[in-house]
Amino acid sequence: MTRQVRPPRGFRDFPPDIMLLRKSLMGKLENVFRSYGFDPIDTPALEYWEILAGKYGEEAESRLIWRFKDPWSGREYALRYDLTVPLARFMATHKGLPLPFKRYHIGPVWRHEEPQKGRYREFYQCDADIVGSPYPEADAEIVNLTVDAIKSLGFESGFTVRLNDRRLLRGIFEEELRLENVIPVYRAIDKLDKIGVDGVRSELAKLSLSEPTIDKIIGIISVSGTPEEVLDEAERKYGANKNVADAVNHLRETVALVGEKDKVKIDLSLVRGLDYYTGPILEVVLDKPRIGSVAGGGRYDKLIGMFLGEDIPATGVSIGIERIIDAGLELGIYNLNKKTVTLAQVVVLKRDPTIYQYAWNLANALRRSGIPTRIDLGRTGHRVQRRKAQRLGIPLLVFIGEKEASTGTATIYHTGCGQRVEAKRESVVEAAKALLEKCGE
């Protein structure tokens, strides 16, 4: 009977305290998305397996996607792995939407990860994407929106948007340096942010690359400076390559439109794992705690074409709300002291039907006025009612006893400032609002 009373391994319940925080943060993101003119969509939790197949790279598809066969239809289904491939499928399903199509999508995705601290099998993504513009201004809008989004979540500074371009990687490492097996090289340089230049050098040394090749790789990925300086240097070294030249021009125009340039860094070691990126890629890292990226995205001009048959350019970002919440709690930016939305508790002083009915009506009047209100449902004494209200942090108590019921009044008490007022029945709402405003919600 009590064999298994937990959510599945790697899955989480969200009790009210954490849920109130989650909802408030997602509401803030939604406001930022909307301010840029992005509209909401939703897609199913399940897609046919073949929709996801061939989009994410080998590891994701062999190991990380939750997939199963429906015994009735024999069809293979998968739980969505991100919100980007479903968007691409959506664009092919809903042909003829006006372009550019700017959508946001906040919802859970599922990954068959080995659960560990900060890594879950079900987690929310908060995505904003622009479909239909190949231009740097779309990428710049995504960068600006990302900066505003992270700031809206309470991280005023202390974060960096790392920017690179898949064409720089391809042009330099695959076309100019002619590396044979490039995947392990990308895996090594992607760690620069974590393990430093020496770390990357020793990783590269394991790949039986020549010393001069390693020097060239280190030489390019450790270029630093302002975005313009890094781009100038990339151009100086490899600008004859068309992919490099295209990427440099694209990123220059992008950066020129970014509002807060001190937040942005061109980082030639940034790779990002997913297969579908084709142009600019971005990632947001916090100065502390060092928990990996808290947002990531990029341009994927070929993904929609895989469903639609013709390419539509697209670019976007996914805000990693789960890591941000973990980080914000660790840094003390967020705290969980809000345990309920309830602002007022009607305390019934005596178990008597007439008194209870009077109190009940007052509770309903408070509710109709917009004040979240509770009333005793357990036939408990007034001390128990007060203790429960205190435990939930409900600031306002409205006492109803024989005196109040017979005189048509209520005694209102704010637990924060200790102020007590008596009010006539018809002005209880007004008095309650005044006390909440004066002494805090």
Next chain:
Amino acid sequence: MTRQVRPPRGFRDFPPDIMLLRKSLMGKLENVFRSYGFDPIDTPALEYWEILAGKYGEEAESRLIWRFKDPWSGREYALRYDLTVPLARFMATHKGLPLPFKRYHIGPVWRHEEPQKGRYREFYQCDADIVGSPYPEADAEIVNLTVDAIKSLGFESGFTVRLNDRRLLRGIFEEELRLENVIPVYRAIDKLDKIGVDGVRSELAKLSLSEPTIDKIIGIISVSGTPEEVLDEAERKYGANKNVADAVNHLRETVALVGEKDKVKIDLSLVRGLDYYTGPILEVVLDKPRIGSVAGGGRYDKLIGMFLGEDIPATGVSIGIERIIDAGLELGIYNLNKKTVTLAQVVVLKRDPTIYQYAWNLANALRRSGIPTRIDLGRTGHRVQRRKAQRLGIPLLVFIGEKEASTGTATIYHTGCGQRVEAKRESVVEAAKALLEKCGE
């Protein structure tokens, strides 16, 4: 390539127009839930299969629950079938939450239904439940909240809350009439609302019941009148039965606390399908269209005990938002003319970097002020930009050309009232807000 570009059968995408409606309606429900002091929780989409097994009745468990075996762990998982069993599991996982625990939960559930009009394999439920009170006041709060919730969705009248009690069914049909195989009888009487007395009589006749028994069944389920009258009649006929007496007393106290009594009807033919109900049950039906119930719920005092090992009483309601949306669209209560959140479109009159940068900065200023704003990302001419804005129903156009960029101004035009104003850069936000207020968003 374009083999399959649809969501799975029975699943739906939600483009912005319908999504904006869905979000607005769920926001209204959330406000009602919060006004009664209910707090949000969330639970995973997946539960271990054994959590759901044995809770819903045979049909649901053999056919309607999406379940699959994880090939890695060999464990059986199921997509949640409703939000009530996960709540019961949640209460056992999170022991020691202060009671009564009042939670709301808005989220998708999955059922392996045969898809048809109005019936989907993935749909949202909006649930509010009170855990920890065995008393009628908790059931009455659920009824009041249900009435407020349906009204908040735009159905001011034209609906009825049908109320019954599982103990009345058990006491009358199983204990007093001593029916042997009661399930098909319940299935027959549950159709009274749809097929009328004669229809139910002919259904019952097929079950080889004696004529006097059929008369008794029809006699009790067709009792009508005010809630008090129906309860009096049930008591007069079968009040010697303890279950009947308990239910009559419980429902009397419940109805006494219901605010809008004209919305509530005691309906002795109401059954509801789920196994776990133990006391009062309720259902909301619309006068039109006749689409079945749009909300349902009841008391389930034994369900939490199946996980926790000790019973905790609970009662709640699930608002069927999907049917309500279908009904509201059919009745014209809702319409889908809102295609975007965007209120302002900055129209760039000439493709020139200086002008674009000026327009870009203005767009960002409008966004920061809270006005959802778009700007051309497609390097299109101003006619195309205007046409796109019109197609989305964006009311405000902010024109930026050479004149505006060089004089530090903007020309603002409201497409609704046709009013045009010129504003200095620093007062564009103010002017835009004034126009939106005057001529509509």
